Amino acid sequence: MEPVDRYFASTAAPPYVAVIFTSLRHLEDDAEGYGRMAEDMDRLAAEQPGYLGIESARDGDGFGITVSYWRDELSAKAWKADARHKVAQTHGQEHWYRAYYVRIATVTRAYAKDVPHTEHTA
Amino acid sequence: MEPVDRYFASTAAPPYVAVIFTSLRHLEDDAEGYGRMAEDMDRLAAEQPGYLGIESARDGDGFGITVSYWRDELSAKAWKADARHKVAQTHGQEHWYRAYYVRIATVTRAYAKDVPHTEHTA
Numbered sequence: 472m473e474p475v476d477r478y479f480a481s482t483a484a485p486p487y488v489a490v491i492f493t494s495l496r497h498l499e500d501d502a503e504g505y506g507r508m509a510e511d512m513d514r515l516a517a518e519q520p521g522y523l524g525i526e527s528a529r530d531g532d533g534f535g536i537t538v539s540y541w542r543d544e545l546s547a548k549a550w551k552a553d554a555r556h557k558v559a560q561t562h563g564q565e566h567w568y569r570a571y572y573v574r575i576a577t578v579t580r581a582y583a584k585d586v587p588h589t590e591h592t593a
Numbered sequence: 594m595e596p597v598d599r600y601f602a603s604t605a606a607p608p609y610v611a612v613i614f615t616s617l618r619h620l621e622d623d624a625e626g627y628g629r630m631a632e633d634m635d636r637l638a639a640e641q642p643g644y645l646g647i648e649s650a651r652d653g654d655g656f657g658i659t660v661s662y663w664r665d666e667l668s669a670k671a672w673k674a675d676a677r678h679k680v681a682q683t684h685g686q687e688h689w690y691r692a693y694y695v696r697i698a699t700v701t702r703a704y705a706k707d708v709p710h711t712e713h714t715a
Contacts, residue, residue: 478617479617485696491611493650528650528652529652530650530652532600534600536649536650568707571708572705574700577701578613580697581696583692583693584690585690585691
């Protein structure tokens with residue numbers, strides 16, 4: 472079994488910002504290119520100032536949810552405006568996504584069970 | 594193809610509350626019982642005061658993200674305290690989930706592309 476912290480973002484105590492990106496993909500369209508782009512973007516996001524973590528799941532229908540966590544609104548906005556990220560966003564709008572929703576939210580409370588490094592949430 | 598609004602929650606303009614539930618399942622454990630419980634809980638949640646919608650994706654590894662949307666903190670808390678939901682939560686902790694994380698957040702901004710009834714987000 473994969474270790475648990477392969478999946479969860481071990482965010483510190485709130486408050487922090489969550490960007491909830493829900494999307495429905497055109498499944499027939501260039502799965503390999505999509506996977507490569509998604510990996511590149513995950514890696515690039517992780518290098519940005521204020522990045523706290525990312526969690527992602529996509530089901531067999533092509534509906535996916537990715538939540539990225541940021542120290543504050545400013546760092547979330549800076550990532551949205553990143554030039555390489557902009558290229559991926561445009562390509563996504565034109566090719567990969569049938570529809571998507573982006574919600575920017577402030578996390579105010581959190582609790583976890585059996586996620587490493589989350590003792591603060593208890 | 595399934596209609597787009599089968600997947601997305603057509604929430605109105607912010608602010609509103611998002612409960613981000615990320616979980617890693619024990620895949621070997623009673624998939625049918627889990628699916629039935631999840632459907633029951635989705636239906637029951639939709640009947641609660643202040644419910645705005647739900648979005649959910651789970652990948653093949655058993656990692657899933659469910660985001661439920663609520664008018665305010667009070668309605669989100671009332672759903673957490675619902676007696677039938679409590680039973681499902683306890684069963685989930687004991688049987689279905691290897692680990693989970695719950696984050697309560699206030700959505701402050703939102704935008705969408707090609708999701709019905711989201712003109713307010715533009």
